[in-house]
Amino acid sequence: MNTADLTMPNEQSLAQQAQADPAAFARLYDHYLRRVYNYMRYRLNDAQMADDLTAQVFHRAWEKRHNHDPEKAPFGAWLFGIARHVINDHYRRQKRFGWLSLEVLRERFSLNPPPEEAFIQSEMQTLVLQAVARLNEREREIVALKFGGNLNNVQIAELTGLTASNVGVILYRAMKQLKAALETQGVSK
16 A cells, blocks of 8 residues: 555645635545545445445534644544544444445446456455455454555554554454455455
């Protein structure tokens, strides 16, 4: 993963400006919107709910923008902390924990490949999502933060209260489980 993609070049000063300037906040919004939405999609099987919760994240961030201290944490880490609270609040209200259905991510991939490739890609996505569904809750959340939120291990550690090395171990083991599950399905690299 390219760590240059994780933050904006002038993010700290932009986050400070965003406390008073809506245009600065809008630039942060534009930069993080897709990543927050992807994180929500990994955690939910409902596109409309993912839209709603993503909007809640940015609404809370706007309302609490004065509480963010760029010296303590980058804006992205603070924002994903809010995203985790929003999704956990949602599940508490629902009295259940759900994860991504196998059909959900198919909407994300719309590069219009030829029909044969589209079929193979669809089958591969189904197998991968079935394998992800077999991971435990902590592993799924860390995988969602890593690949849906595009966060690095240090940022995930800050959000989850784990150490960065523990996050790395969990990711390593989860990827090993996913690889083994896919190999039993006849999928090889």
